[in-house]
Amino acid sequence: MTTEPTPQINNSPDLKVVPNHDASRYELWDGEQYIGFLGVEVLEDGTVDLQHTIISEAFGRRGYARTLVTRVLDDYRQRGLKVRVTCSYIQDYMRRFPSYRELLATTPDPRTRG
Numbered sequence: 032m033t034t035e036p037t038p039q040i041n042n043s044p045d046l047k048v049v050p051n052h053d054a055s056r057y058e059l060w061d062g063e064q065y066i067g068f069l070g071v072e073v074l075e076d077g078t079v080d081l082q083h084t085i086i087s088e089a090f091g092r093r094g095y096a097r098t099l100v101t102r103v104l105d106d107y108r109q110r111g112l113k114v115r116v117t118c119s120y121i122q123d124y125m126r127r128f129p130s131y132r133e134l135l136a137t138t139p140d141p142r143t144r145g
Contacts, residue, residue: 035130040098048102059086059099066090069099069118078113078136084120100124104131115140 045062059066067086071079081103086096100121107114113136116122125132 036128037130038097038101038124038128039094040101041094046098048099048106057099057103059095066095067099069103071103074115074141076136076138076141078115078138078141079107080115081118081121083118096120097124104134108134113137 043061046066047060049058049060051058051068054068055072056068056070058068065087067084067090069084070082072082073079081100084096084100086099104114108131112134114134115136116125125135
C-alpha cells in the first residue's frame with residue numbers, strides 16, 4: 032500500500048501567514064522577520080488564482096515556500112474555496128502532492144469567456 036506524500040513544512044512557533052488583502056497576497060513572517068509572499072487574485076466566480084510565490088533570497092531553499100503554500104491551501108480547503116494556479120512553483124507542488132488537487136477549480140476560467 033502506497034501513501035501519498037505529504038509536504039514537510041516548517042513548524043516554527045513564530046512562523047505566521049498574514050493576509051494582506053490590500054496587496055492581494057499572503058505574507059510569511061517569522062516573528063518580526065519578513066520571509067516572502069504568495070500573490071493571489073480573487074476572480075469573479077469566487078475562485079482564487081495563485082499567481083506567484085516569492086521568498087526572500089536570504090531564506091531560499093529552506094522549505095519556506097512549501098510552508099507558505101501548504102498553509103494557504105489548507106486554509107482554502109477548510110473554507111471550501113477552489114483555486115486556479117498560474118504560479119509554476121504551485122503547479123509543481125500540485126504534481127508532487129496530489130491530495131491538494133481536489134482544490135483545483137474544474138469550472139471554466141471566468142477570464143477566458145468571450
